[in-house]
Amino acid sequence: MVTNNTKEEAEVIKFYSENYTAKAYRISFKKSNKKIIRDKPINKIKELLIEQARERKLHPIVKKRPESDRIRQLREELANISTVRKERVFDSEPTEEEKLIIQKRVMLQQLQFQEYEKKDFYRKLDKITGLYNFLNEEEVKAALEDCNNDEEQVILNLTQQDYLPKIRRIIALKYVRPEVETYMSTEQKEAYEKLATKRKNYVKKITSEDAKTRCYTYSRLRLDDALNQLKSDDPLKAFEGWSEARIKAYKMIDANPNTYYYRFNAPGEKQRNGAWTPEERKLFFKRLDEVGADGQWGIFSMTIPGRVGYQCSNFYRHLLKSKQIVDPNYIISNDGKMHYLFGKKDGQVGTIRRHNRHPHKHKMINLEEALNSSSSSTSRHNTRKRKNKYTYDDSDSDDYLYPKDNDNSGTYRSAGTTKRTRARYEKSGNVDENPLPGFTDPITLEEVVKPAISPYGHVMGYDSWVRCLNNPDCKNKCPITKKPLTKRELVILTFENIDQYRDKIIQ
DNA sequence: TGACAACTTTACTTCGTCGA
């Protein structure tokens, strides 16, 4: 995207805001009914340092990293290089053979130095993450660079609430997306301009007056045209003619990839149009096997180059319509149109949604009616303003985010994501069911009450996860891996499921 | 706990384009 640097900088600062860290500390202390003491984190660090030293003394752990082997290997290689001893070193030029040996030795020494540097880094990494186990390697590296490689200084700085956000900002700025290069050649540009002119002059013969007016007053802005507009130097013109939905989706690239990819390809990726090639079909079915048609077509399309989410959605409907695949969630009404079943409950007839050009006459039609006659359905009024929120599951239980029992589908109950439901869940007494007693929350540094695991294997208190994922600066993004993550993907650990997840936990 | 508003998501409709 072509924007000025300030805008990009603002966009890439996604991780914890200063406010968030401060809040986390506040909440943590509020919970334990303690007064906020400014040097509390330092006291905590001191305790941890003493504990760590004691633990090391009792149970010395030697972490083996591939580097140790590599250094040994390099040392052996160095020893095996033949040596040349000259009696009068400066008398003559070295022979070719001697030059090669020197070159090899220098190279190996450089490598060895690099390996030692790595080893030293890992030593510091272990020391720092021993205290701040929620930091990742990249964050430690950035912090060390910031403190002239002084790990003690890093440890000290990290006791300041605003230091981690500062480091994360530095990292985030490293990933400023480069400008999307113009991938059009001169010939392509000429052809494109020709096409654009043709489009501009194109006047379709329309019989309806209304349609004619619409055709003259606005023309649909195609994706390639819209993206080309972004190359304009004038920021006002960049989004000219874009629909609200498109702008919204475009802004969601980090916050919500599904929304973005539903309407866009990956930045710089050329859009593919036309019929699906056999390779694309193969990719589509492979993806279908992996994630299924769960409605997140944006996410679905991410692995299919050149195709956006709605293209995948349309293609899926096409496959259904042409009976190449079968999905019981869709029905075909008498008029031959596909309808997705909403609010389908076990043993009950689901409803289908029908669009109406007249917004004041919204209707929900019954499946039976739809199957019998598509036109008769319009006579039935549905004045319900708000449907039952939780239509996916009949159960009244509040096991939010828990995998369905005996369900091999891999889906999760989506009900009960509100504060209220969570409160009810907590009230139900499940909170006491902590399978990880003594586990420290990396955010609050307090013992985790309700541990939850992400698909990436990181464990934090459920409340900490929720606060991270709700933080507008890094909404729906894992604070540790920076990868997309929603609350629904979290699994609260209990005695029932801990064995299933124990091996997946990353420490 | 219900009502409601704001926001998000996505199924579906409509329209543009192209080739026969």
Next chain:
DNA sequence: TCGACGAAGTAAAGTTGTCA
């Protein structure tokens, strides 16, 4: 001219937070 298909826009369902 027409049918088929791709793509954009929008209506409406779902979600979540707030307030009384």
